[in-house]
Amino acid sequence: MTIHHQPNNDAPNKQLIDAVRAFNRFYTRQIGLLDEGLLKSAFSLTEARVLYELAHRDGLIATDLGRDLGLDAGYVSRLLKKFERLHLISRSTLVSDARQSSIALTQAGRNAFAPLNRDSHDQVAALLDRLPASEQDRLVKSMRTVQALLGESAEPRIPYLLRPLQVGDIGWITRRQGMLYTQDYGWDETYEALVAEILAAFVKSFDPKWERSWIAERDGEVVGSVFVVRKSPEVAKLRLLYVEPSARGLGIGKRLVEECIGFARAKGYKSLTLWTNDILTAARHIYQVAGFKLIEEEPHHSFGKDLVGQTWDLDL
Amino acid sequence: MTIHHQPNNDAPNKQLIDAVRAFNRFYTRQIGLLDEGLLKSAFSLTEARVLYELAHRDGLIATDLGRDLGLDAGYVSRLLKKFERLHLISRSTLVSDARQSSIALTQAGRNAFAPLNRDSHDQVAALLDRLPASEQDRLVKSMRTVQALLGESAEPRIPYLLRPLQVGDIGWITRRQGMLYTQDYGWDETYEALVAEILAAFVKSFDPKWERSWIAERDGEVVGSVFVVRKSPEVAKLRLLYVEPSARGLGIGKRLVEECIGFARAKGYKSLTLWTNDILTAARHIYQVAGFKLIEEEPHHSFGKDLVGQTWDLDL
DNA sequence: CCATTTACTTGACTGAGTCAATTATCGGCA
DNA sequence: TGCCGATAATTGACTCAGTCAAGTAAATGG
Incomplete structure (x- = not known):
């Protein structure tokens, strides 16, 4: 075995x-x-x-x-x-x-x-x-x-695989993020809607020259994703970083963020920014390690909860 | 057995x-x-x-x-x-x-x-x-x-079950519709994005007094769905009717449309309208049987294909 | 080249499961 | 009421699938 x-x-x-x-x-x-x-x-x-x-x-x-x-x-x-x-x-x-x-x-x-x-x-x-x-x-x-x-798998299992977005992914990511944050933090259905909205906009206005998506796949299942969009000619924005609980500990989150940074650098952006919430500590840790600095915090009421939003920036 | x-x-x-x-x-x-x-x-x-x-x-x-x-x-x-x-x-x-x-x-x-x-x-x-x-x-x-x-199932299987939207559903529906129409009609990823957009908007502006969703579930899996939104005080709009291929033939599509009609009547709408494409013949048949009349057809180029859009109306 | 391991064979079993016949009882029916 | 066919359980008589241990021949490794 x-x-x-x-x-x-x-x-x-x-x-x-x-x-x-x-x-x-x-x-x-x-x-x-x-x-x-x-x-x-x-x-x-x-x-x-x-x-x-x-x-x-x-x-x-x-x-x-x-x-x-x-x-x-x-x-x-x-x-x-x-x-x-x-x-x-x-x-x-x-x-x-x-x-x-x-x-x-x-x-x-x-x-x-x-x-x-x-x-x-x-x-x-x-x-x-x-x-x-x-x-x-x-x-x-x-x-x-x-x-x-x-059974014994013939080939040693590939821990994970990065690929660009395909049809079906944005729905899947929407679903999983919605379910996860509802389960873990009690957020309401508007979070799932927000994810759907962001992803819909990403696909519709997608500019391959300046933007990119990474889907982490394991055994044919999506286990993580991240998106980079063009906020301005000088600023790229990292969005919707997510790793399935079942696939955590494989370094997928770190890898996804590294890909984003590499892409943003290669495209000549001056900085990479992202918005997150303070309760998402695992993600925050990844951002910190990658060199992001906390720029701003502000409380807000969203997804049925009182939250503290954070903006993190990385100079490239 | x-x-x-x-x-x-x-x-x-x-x-x-x-x-x-x-x-x-x-x-x-x-x-x-x-x-x-x-x-x-x-x-x-x-x-x-x-x-x-x-x-x-x-x-x-x-x-x-x-x-x-x-x-x-x-x-x-x-x-x-x-x-x-x-x-x-x-x-x-x-x-x-x-x-x-x-x-x-x-x-x-x-x-x-x-x-x-x-x-x-x-x-x-x-x-x-x-x-x-x-x-x-x-x-x-x-x-x-x-x-x-x-095995022999103890209780006779429930063919399907209707319930309102829950967290995770809109992602799932987005995914399945995206994949289905890509597979069957070669539509591109913008269709999935459109579905995501429509559903996000539905959740965000949801008004339970005038709008409703129905999810058909079988053995814990989503096998169909439909949405009714308020287009104007007098007109309700049926959106995103869909039945999983594996669950067709159980009358789920018909039932979903009937629920919509019943709801629209009960809420006092004067008519129920919907927009679809002529190639979706199975859906068209359901609309016809339910009493919808074809009001308008117009060609359009969407989802990477040349299509003919149709507007169907039902007087309530 | 010798000791150890591996591939296969063989003899001697055993005991899991089969088959058919038998007994006791039941339910239905004239 | 008593008889008949069906069902529950038992028993005798098997058999044959699978085990165990010992043995042979070839390969492998120092």
Whole structure:
């Protein structure tokens, strides 16, 4: 299994554990039901699994089968011997290692596997068929998520990726910022509206020569963003910096702000300014570290709360 | 299993079937891995499952166990006999039916089950612990989805539910509309910006006396929405009608429009107007059926396309 | 080149789960 | 009331999937 970033120190929530255990019981039964159907064939369940592997992957050796299917080496050996006796497989000793031999299905083996495969396919088709198309999609999507999370990811996970805005992003950012600040600070729905307004204006008046957006994406999900707009020929403004709680601690916020500064410098702006609220301490810390200076503070009443707005500037 | 709404007539997509089969293979192995850990106990896997059922449900009879765990009646009988010999369970013949007897764990039974239960719990905890908290949530959510879709739903599913706007909705609607029209009609990012703008304005100037929003929600997900705004004291305007492709065919669009009409009537508006584009045929059909009349058409260039805008009115 | 590890095989089991026959009881019905 | 077909549970008789440990042959590493 892969080593993941930031493993939890405290034990996972009991409710989550129970949910996973419930799912395991449920799916044990589910698999049992599906397997019942295949039992009438000449092959045992495990034999069928072995045939499946052989039919779908080339150049397997006995050890691979045992490892991937979780089978005893002796048992695999016996299974393969039986298959060989039935002329379902052929084995050829590897030149690279005379202990191993590459196993391949013969034509007879493929013929024997075909009906098994069809039955299994049809059974799953019948299962899916009970659901409307949209739910089939949801089901498969969820299964893929489970598999991705529990399985070993083939490639080491990219911590995150920066890209420009695409369609769908501004809605997503609006939603997440709205929900986050409502949840964490009790702001009302007008904050979400403000974000929507700012982003709409950004897109409508976007000038690629002087402005830019950065979206931080992880595993295909937006986990952060920031925007730079032209306030005047000499002043750029950083807006709407945000990092998903689940992606904090990866340095995404810092990186986003650095990108903004770099961009503003490259474009010849004289200074970079931003407006924020004093309660957003995590963001403030990032601005401070990046060299921003607090210019002005003024109380205001917005989003249903009494807040203290702050203007921060950075000379470029 | 439950009878679901609108089963598919045509066979499900092969890709989906293969994904489900891949998941089944994956999870077979996953369960195998988890079970290995429990093998050192004095009980077999099936015995542990039986004990689990007995520990968590009262008044079970032998048949229930066989049915719910997919076990042979004879085998269950023998298992129970063994448990009884070990004084782990007690059986009392039911007065209602002398063939059946209610099975309950004794204190010794509970004591025997406790370590098994703890081991299983700890194993799942260890599994979850490898993931950061946010991914644990994603995992469990996906598992619940799979279980809900494949299992028999206890209560018949509510097709959908109408509710007013909440925080997060306007971002979501912006995103989905933006993505949908980009995908289906090739509109550019300015459409998403327009939606954001309209929704921001709606929230900011919202007057509950004269205006309203309806969000259609299914299984906790937004699947449609519509807004009514006050254009003038006599004219209400219907805006941003939208239904998720996955939720079409449930009459959500029709219902949303009907709500708008009802609201506009109740508030004493003289007419309800709306603006749309001729290519949105599904929506147009809904408007026609609801009694709207096409008032005006004019070509315009928006969202990167040549379009024909339409104004529809309904006298109330 | 020798010790250790790895890939595979084989003999000897066991015990999980199946199948069919049997008994006891129930519910329905003439 | 008594009979019949169905259901709940039990039991005997299996089998065969899977385990465990010991052994062989080849590879690997110092």
